[in-house]
Amino acid sequence: xxxxxxxxxxxxxxxxxxxVRRREYVVGxxxxxxxxxxxxxLETPAVENIETLLGKYGEEGNxxxxxxxxxxxHEASGQADLALRYDLTxxxxxxxxxxxxxxxxxxxxxxxxxxxxxxxxxxxxxxEFYQCxxxxxxxxxxxxxxxxCAAVSDALTGLGFDDFVVRLNHRALLTSLLEAAGIxxxxxxxxxxxxxxxxxxxxxxxxxxxxxxxxxxxxxxxxLEVFETxxxxxxxxxxxxxxxxxxxxxxxxxxxxxLEGTSASGRVRVDPGLARGLSYYTGAIMEIAVxxxxxxxxxxxxxxxxxxxxxxxxIPACGFSLGxxxxxxxxxxxxxxxxxxxxxxxxxxxxxFDAADAPHAVRLAARLRDEGLRVLVYPDADRxxxxxxxxxxxxISVVAILGQTEIExxxxxxxxxxxxTQETVPHEAAGAAILAGVKQGQRG
Amino acid sequence: xxxxxxxxxxxxxxxxxxxVRRREYVVGxxxxxxxxxxxxxLETPAVENIETLLGKYGEEGNxxxxxxxxxxxHEASGQADLALRYDLTxxxxxxxxxxxxxxxxxxxxxxxxxxxxxxxxxxxxxxEFYQCxxxxxxxxxxxxxxxxCAAVSDALTGLGFDDFVVRLNHRALLTSLLEAAGIxxxxxxxxxxxxxxxxxxxxxxxxxxxxxxxxxxxxxxxxLEVFETxxxxxxxxxxxxxxxxxxxxxxxxxxxxxLEGTSASGRVRVDPGLARGLSYYTGAIMEIAVxxxxxxxxxxxxxxxxxxxxxxxxIPACGFSLGxxxxxxxxxxxxxxxxxxxxxxxxxxxxxFDAADAPHAVRLAARLRDEGLRVLVYPDADRxxxxxxxxxxxxISVVAILGQTEIExxxxxxxxxxxxTQETVPHEAAGAAILAGVKQGQRG
Numbered sequence: 001x002x003x004x005x006x007x008x009x010x011x012x013x014x015x016x017x018x019x020v021r022r023r024e025y026v027v028g029x030x031x032x033x034x035x036x037x038x039x040x041x042l043e044t045p046a047v048e049n050i051e052t053l054l055g056k057y058g059e060e061g062n063x064x065x066x067x068x069x070x071x072x073x074h075e076a077s078g079q080a081d082l083a084l085r086y087d088l089t090x091x092x093x094x095x096x097x098x099x100x101x102x103x104x105x106x107x108x109x110x111x112x113x114x115x116x117x118x119x120x121x122x123x124x125x126x127x128e129f130y131q132c133x134x135x136x137x138x139x140x141x142x143x144x145x146x147x148x149c150a151a152v153s154d155a156l157t158g159l160g161f162d163d164f165v166v167r168l169n170h171r172a173l174l175t176s177l178l179e180a181a182g183i184x185x186x187x188x189x190x191x192x193x194x195x196x197x198x199x200x201x202x203x204x205x206x207x208x209x210x211x212x213x214x215x216x217x218x219x220x221x222x223x224l225e226v227f228e229t230x231x232x233x234x235x236x237x238x239x240x241x242x243x244x245x246x247x248x249x250x251x252x253x254x255x256x257x258x259l260e261g262t263s264a265s266g267r268v269r270v271d272p273g274l275a276r277g278l279s280y281y282t283g284a285i286m287e288i289a290v291x292x293x294x295x296x297x298x299x300x301x302x303x304x305x306x307x308x309x310x311x312x313x314x315i316p317a318c319g320f321s322l323g324x325x326x327x328x329x330x331x332x333x334x335x336x337x338x339x340x341x342x343x344x345x346x347x348x349x350x351x352x353f354d355a356a357d358a359p360h361a362v363r364l365a366a367r368l369r370d371e372g373l374r375v376l377v378y379p380d381a382d383r384x385x386x387x388x389x390x391x392x393x394x395x396i397s398v399v400a401i402l403g404q405t406e407i408e409x410x411x412x413x414x415x416x417x418x419x420x421t422q423e424t425v426p427h428e429a430a431g432a433a434i435l436a437g438v439k440q441g442q443r444g
Numbered sequence: 445x446x447x448x449x450x451x452x453x454x455x456x457x458x459x460x461x462x463x464v465r466r467r468e469y470v471v472g473x474x475x476x477x478x479x480x481x482x483x484x485x486l487e488t489p490a491v492e493n494i495e496t497l498l499g500k501y502g503e504e505g506n507x508x509x510x511x512x513x514x515x516x517x518h519e520a521s522g523q524a525d526l527a528l529r530y531d532l533t534x535x536x537x538x539x540x541x542x543x544x545x546x547x548x549x550x551x552x553x554x555x556x557x558x559x560x561x562x563x564x565x566x567x568x569x570x571x572e573f574y575q576c577x578x579x580x581x582x583x584x585x586x587x588x589x590x591x592x593c594a595a596v597s598d599a600l601t602g603l604g605f606d607d608f609v610v611r612l613n614h615r616a617l618l619t620s621l622l623e624a625a626g627i628x629x630x631x632x633x634x635x636x637x638x639x640x641x642x643x644x645x646x647x648x649x650x651x652x653x654x655x656x657x658x659x660x661x662x663x664x665x666x667x668l669e670v671f672e673t674x675x676x677x678x679x680x681x682x683x684x685x686x687x688x689x690x691x692x693x694x695x696x697x698x699x700x701x702x703l704e705g706t707s708a709s710g711r712v713r714v715d716p717g718l719a720r721g722l723s724y725y726t727g728a729i730m731e732i733a734v735x736x737x738x739x740x741x742x743x744x745x746x747x748x749x750x751x752x753x754x755x756x757x758x759i760p761a762c763g764f765s766l767g768x769x770x771x772x773x774x775x776x777x778x779x780x781x782x783x784x785x786x787x788x789x790x791x792x793x794x795x796x797f798d799a800a801d802a803p804h805a806v807r808l809a810a811r812l813r814d815e816g817l818r819v820l821v822y823p824d825a826d827r828x829x830x831x832x833x834x835x836x837x838x839x840i841s842v843v844a845i846l847g848q849t850e851i852e853x854x855x856x857x858x859x860x861x862x863x864x865t866q867e868t869v870p871h872e873a874a875g876a877a878i879l880a881g882v883k884q885g886q887r888g
Contacts, residue, residue, distance in 0.1 A: 003541075003753075003754060003755060003756040004495065004496065004538075004753065004754050005493060005495065005496070006538050006541040006542035006754050006755065007542060008488070008489050008492070008538075008542075009489060009491050009492055009493045009526055012489035012491055013489065014486070014487070014488050014489070014539050014542070014543065015485075015486065015487040015488075016486065016539075016543060016546060016547070017484035017485055017486060017553070019487075020484075020485035020486065020487050021485065023487075024485070035818055036813040036816070036817070036818050036819065037813070037818075037819070037820075038789050038790035038793075038818055038819060038820035038821075039789075040461035040464075040789045041459075041461055041464035041465065041468070042458070042459065042460065042461060042464065043458070043459040043463075043464050043467075044452070044458050044459075045452050045453060045456035045457065045458070045572050046456075046490055046528075046558065046560070046572060047453050047456055047510070047528075047560065047571075047572060048452070048453055049449060049453050051448065051449065052448065052449070063515075063516070066491070066512050066513075066515070066526070067512065067513045067519070068510050068511065068512055068513070068528075069510075069511045069512070069513055069522070069524050071507075071510070071562045072507070072562075075511070076522070077522070078513070078520070078521070078522015078523075079522075080513050082453055082510070084490075084491075084512075094448075094450050094452075095458050095460075097447075097450040098450035098451060098452075098458070099458065099460060102460060103460070104789070104834075104837070104838055105834065106822075106823065106834070108789070108820070109461070114490065116490070116491065118515045118516075127491075128489050128490060128491060136823070139823040139824055141799075141802075141823035141824050143802050143805075143806065143821060143823040144823055146806060147806070147821060147823075150806070150810070154813070257803055258802055258803050258806050259806075260803060260807075261803065261806060261807035261810055262806060262807075262810050263810070309447075309448065310447060310448050310450050311447060311450065312447040345482050345483075345484045345548070345552070346482035349482075355585075358585075358587050358702055359701055359702050359704060359705065361587075362587065362590060362591070362594070362702050362703075362705060362706060363704075363705035363706075366594070366705055366706050366707070369480040369481070369598070372480070373480070374479055374480050374481075374482055375480065375481070375482060376481075376482035376552070377482075377587060377591060378550075379550065379580070379583040379585035379587040379588055379591075380583055380585050390548075390549070390550070393548070394548055
């Protein structure tokens, strides 16, 4: 036989049973929290018309979109007409424009699906990864931002995180601070990249970095002073940031006030240095960090103009996206998964001595499954010792044995591999005997 | 503002909240049944290396694979190096070859994920659709086929289906019957296509169809006779089908015997005319049908050579795939979904008269969510009548109102929109009052 490459495509992964159980556990916790906030589930296709995606994520984003070849006679043209979903926000904006009449005026949706980016794979960075998005459309109220922060905070708390910080800033405030420092508009993005590193490289490092980006030393020093003042200000800004900046600051203060009494209270830190990469944000921006992860666990913000790009009619919107793989990485490193996730594939395995007895095994299994048990039937008439060893290797702690004696008497021998005991019971008592053994196995 | 196309890509669909709830309900029932049989979850990437997929599905299949353009400097070449998953069986075979050492010797897995085919879209036929697959690897025992039929039968029964039939046949039996009728090998596939229509167009129609396919009238008549004899035979074959055919018949009889005492008993019909399209099948083949659907709800079979194409080491395998969209179509037409799926997005909506009171609404919502309720907070200070009308339009039957009086007294007014009653209670009693209203709403 010839053989073929068997690894998954570069930057993608196979999820074996324990991986899937961990992922579903995390998704389940997040989903239940989102539903308690009244968010409803939405799903969109993995594949979008290519023009839906291009031009939404900036030049770098365009490069990272996976493009799908036209089919049939057009394949040879080498042209692409479809592309893989790059995030869940642009498809949401398209859905909002397309299905407007079928959706509530204030649409709150969550969406937990994979996205694809042709990024260079690295530790914790994949080409296929899941986003857990939650968005509110239809209102400009700061209550929207507050509820998003509270929901995400509830989700992380529900997973067992107790040391995360929600960084909060506002796009208009950011622009105002740069202007207050006298930084020319063409240097804004460079200055933000530099100031974003303040925690890591300190004020002197930031000043050097800014000068390398062509920002005058005087402006750099002024900007650092402005940011220090803004940071020190807490919920009060000791600076003249103009009308737009003041409104942005008021918006931030309103969000903070609303968060009192929620699980996000005390976890939100206003950070005038937070920038967020995506170009579609128009208002508040947020990002969640934990001490032992270099990147963020998630982020979001307000994007009031994106739906309008599809429908021509502007609809205010704000959202938050949690990164499933990053949450999983930190939870694995910290040992945060409940032990029950590493469970055996079944509660009990049914074994027979002779292939001719298999119909008895199938009938017993049907009865036990009806009682709610997870039952494996060993398919071959291997030596009984080999069968028991196999159950043990899977972590199954109970084996139900049907020998000739049991079959004739209408009984079954329930063998407890943990306690190394066994008893022979009628079929109708087998379920209870097995459950007792399963519980013992969990304690063992 | 300029506008863009907003429909999803051709042959794909957006799933709005009620669609997602229906899909998740069906998937949940199927998954719970599969887990009771000891099947474990597996997930594979949407994207595979292109050579993993090509050459596995026949020439027609190759044409229907969505291919992904190389990236960066190679994009202009128009070449593809990746492709979208076409089914869940070939990726399973790849996983089995790649992760052999990490998987149980007898690996039972289920996998519920989308696949993509560049088919011409039609009613009930999409380019992105979900398969619910369940496969056993590592054993040639007929118990494997029997458990797969039983599991799928349990799943459909659990969803409320009571009129499905599992058609069962065997690839080697099929070949033997054609040979017994004296049909030359090059006419086998044409003869099978014709015989597959026996129920629809009758013996005369089949004979005409066969002649149009170049099969002699004498052979056609002989084949019809052979099939009629085989069908009439029930669990006994009144024909000389050679050694391979007899072994296949024994295998079919063993599967039937094992199914006694399971939910599939009485639902399985041996159908020597069942062919199944895919070329990788090597043994028993199965298909599930209901009277009011032209196609099948699902199908499967044994494919003992597919894993060997990857690993060079043959591993016996058998599986069943249910089509999620077809199940959904029939369930929708028959009204089989539980009414609870059409539920409102929240149990209660919190309303305030004044924007300044929003922090009180957020705090009350946090308390109610902690008690397990699904709570929507109306984000804007619109007229209270407008807010209540909005809740009503979403099917929410209870509104919790915080007016100035309530806020000062630490109470909340719980308004039941169905019974048109209201009561004012302290915050700690609000949860119970809301739950009572929710229950009344469900009855209403």
